[in-house]
Amino acid sequence: MSLLPDTSPIDDELVRAVVDQVWESLLGAEVLPWYGEGPVAPAVLQAEVTLTGDWNGLVRIGCAQGAAEGIAAAMLMAGADEVLAAEDVHDAVGEVVNVVGGNVKGALLGDTALGLPRILTGPRTGDEVGPATAAAEPVSRCVLDWHGVPVTVEVFTRENEKECRS
């Protein structure tokens, strides 16, 4: 039974508010919107977390490898010359999406569970949920500027997902 109204309670304002808090405290960074021209290229690295229950969907952060490394370094307060292993970068970005997803979920009514984060890297084959699939329109999307590189934060509802998977 859904306690939610028909219109999605998840909008850009909510996601932006969550991202602001996460960026400021977890990454010690200011949120800068992406003002780049043209479409944003499909992300090489995607961290996503599912929401299941009265609301069903997916929260995804996508970016290039370099931005992921930067985000991980900021989160871990790594020294300038510290090289982070790929595992650590994935883990850190996974935790960022976990916290963003959890806080988006926290604003929802009803009972919704947060899954464990997963990381996808490399080119899409087309049968996974991916930004290259034109059909998938997120209910919320913001693109941030991480030191000159775009980072996308998107929220999809499960209906979108089904669209992409077929």
Add this chain to the structure above:
Amino acid sequence: MRALVVDDSRAMRRIVARILTDLGYEVAEAGDGQQALEVLASGAKPDLACIDWNMPVMDGLTLVVKVRENPQWRDVTLMMVTTESEHSQIVRALAAGAHEYLIKPFTPDSLRDKLDLLGLLPSAVAS
């Protein structure tokens, strides 16, 4: 003073452990509830356990219940450190026996504040 940090994210364990180490704690880590129970059973009893909720194998809420069931671990202070932030989830955790609850994202200051509330700020650092 000793602490146990339980979180499936290595990055988060590293962050929490660093804050606690800076405050004077000796920190042990575990990647899920099951591992945490093993660490508790095998070594010196910690004064504090910082516990994430969503973890594989055994989640944080289950861990809290199991720790509180064991009289040997009665004086381990349990603080959930989690992204679960609904009013009802916090109530659930407190009802299950968690002593405190820190919502992610948090700042080092807020973790310190919580420890202060719990009287678990090593006195050399307490202002």
Add this chain to the structure above:
Amino acid sequence: MSIAPEAFTFVRDLVRRESAIVLDAGKEYLVESRLTPLARHAGEGDVNAYVRSLQVRHDPVRSRQVVEALTTNETSWFRDADPFTALRTEVLPELAKARTNRQLRIWCAACSSGQEPYSVVMSALDTPAVAGWKLDVVATDLNEEVLQRARRGTYSQLEVNRGLPATTLVKHFTREGASWRISPAVSSAVTFRPLNLMRPFPPMGTFDVVFLRNVLIYFDLPTKRDILRRVRRVLSPDGYLFLGAAEMTMGVDDSWQRVPAGRSSVYRIRGEER
């Protein structure tokens, strides 16, 4: 305007020395935004000039303000804890014995975004001796913007993490979108209004307790004296004054007597001055 590298380095070293908190590279924007109001208040042109003044001549008060401004991410609930415990366990019960009309009036004189007055009400709601009493908390601040924030009564996840016991959070707050909202039971007891401590106070009646915490540090000695004198006039003869943890009236105004209250201390008007 952006902060000069030498200024940032100086501030970073000062903060690290004083509070063991490290401001990493990348925090320049934070230093700039937090110190701009201080620079303005001090009459310095900009943050760089303000920091230079600190480098030129050691100023413990200014240094302290800088460290405070940079190490307090959000105003804390139940700031310093002990005064609120003292309120609950000693001050309110004592006042309850002396008041027959079951009413209490409290003034929070530098209420900022509202954490202090709301904390005062939450403490009172937790004090059996004043259960069911009419609580009138007047909360004032110079800054109209923060008053608007305070009136709204909603706080972010980060803000509710600061100093608020989890049990208190679930008791007095509800979720609202990404934020938390203070319950009507608490907010209805507080009235927010603008007030400049340096100017004559508008008529406000008499108070049983005044909170004047961590605000006198921004004023020079003659102004501190003047403010304390005028606060004394609006406090009940048997009332209580709370100052910040590191503040005292000694050397400023000797018509106050410092009295222990729990693990904290509180000020009362000396017998002769009542």
